[in-house]
Amino acid sequence: MEEETAQFTGMPRLGDPVPDMEVQTTHGTLRLSDFKGSWLVIFSHPADFTPVCTTEFMAFAQIHPGLKKRGVELLGLSVDSLTSHIAWVRNIEEKTGVKIDFPIIADLNKEVATRFGMVHPGQSKTETVRCVFIIDPNQVFRLMLYYPLSTGRNMDEILRVIDALQMTDANKVATPANWRPGDMVIVPPPQTQEAAEERLKQGYECVDWYFCKKKV
Amino acid sequence: MPCVNPDGKPTDSGINMLRAVQSGKQTADDIAVATGMPMYRVRSGLRELVDAGFLLRGDDDVVSLSDQGEALV
Numbered sequence: 332m333e334e335e336t337a338q339f340t341g342m343p344r345l346g347d348p349v350p351d352m353e354v355q356t357t358h359g360t361l362r363l364s365d366f367k368g369s370w371l372v373i374f375s376h377p378a379d380f381t382p383v384c385t386t387e388f389m390a391f392a393q394i395h396p397g398l399k400k401r402g403v404e405l406l407g408l409s410v411d412s413l414t415s416h417i418a419w420v421r422n423i424e425e426k427t428g429v430k431i432d433f434p435i436i437a438d439l440n441k442e443v444a445t446r447f448g449m450v451h452p453g454q455s456k457t458e459t460v461r462c463v464f465i466i467d468p469n470q471v472f473r474l475m476l477y478y479p480l481s482t483g484r485n486m487d488e489i490l491r492v493i494d495a496l497q498m499t500d501a502n503k504v505a506t507p508a509n510w511r512p513g514d515m516v517i518v519p520p521p522q523t524q525e526a527a528e529e530r531l532k533q534g535y536e537c538v539d540w541y542f543c544k545k546k547v
Numbered sequence: 548m549p550c551v552n553p554d555g556k557p558t559d560s561g562i563n564m565l566r567a568v569q570s571g572k573q574t575a576d577d578i579a580v581a582t583g584m585p586m587y588r589v590r591s592g593l594r595e596l597v598d599a600g601f602l603l604r605g606d607d608d609v610v611s612l613s614d615q616g617e618a619l620v
Contacts, residue, residue: 358549358588358591359549359550359591359592359595360549360591360595361587361591362590362591365586365587365588365590365591366586366587368586369585369586369587404585404587
């Protein structure tokens with residue numbers, strides 16, 4: 332029992348480097364380091380040929396062009412076989428007309444799922460839950476989302492958080508709740524008393540010295 | 548979509564990459580621009596083409612055609 336628990340405890344944390352692993356995908360053998368220099372969304376799904384996952388794959392395919400515009404690559408994963416993945420994406424295209432043109436990892440031995448903490452035994456001991464890992468061009472975990480087996484993911488939120496991460500990286504700012512591109516961003520709080528005084532003279536929209544927003 | 552088939556012959560993607568190298572592209576960045584392939588595909592494809600003997604990898608990850616690769620493009 333302890334061993335079984337131990338194998339599920341490898342949870343990456345924000346700011347951790349992504350382990351470099353060689354993976355079998357529907358686009359051939361890849362290394363995670365092959366994605367260095369691009370943003371990367373790695374997402375897991377419980378199983379091929381299941382209804383919620385099919386809707387998610389169609390939705391990921393629909394946002395794929397938008398992700399590419401943002402410099403983001405997409406990489407799916409489940410513990411199904413390559414043959415199953417290939418049959419499923421062919422089936423999705425045949426039945427719905429939606430082409431799945433991003434690679435999908437076949438993680439039959441759960442090596443990646445274990446390293447990434449994608450199996451949550453309280454949900455399922457055999458399937459991966461609906462994880463989303465957003466990884467930056469330096470191969471650092473920047474954001475993680477976990478959804479239960481029963482709940483399909485929201486693509487707008489995935490695009491929104493990528494926009495937010497890229498905005499904060501480019502401009503050294505933070506983003507408020509429900510931020511969307513075009514909204515005002517938060518200026519980091521001043522770190523000295525002098526800076527706090529100056530902050531109020533800099534033309535930002537300030538609620539108080541620690542809470543100022545600006546347009547970017 | 549690997550760049551080399553199980554029978555050892557390059558796929559269409561592999562041939563495209565070999566042609567890019569033949570036209571003077573020597574780095575993954577240049578090959579990605581020339582072929583329109585995403586960088587991760589170029590990096591994995593270069594590994595396969597080198598392992599299969601169609602490309603030679605030199606210093607600084609610069610690649611060139613081997614005799615075997617030259618014969619194909």
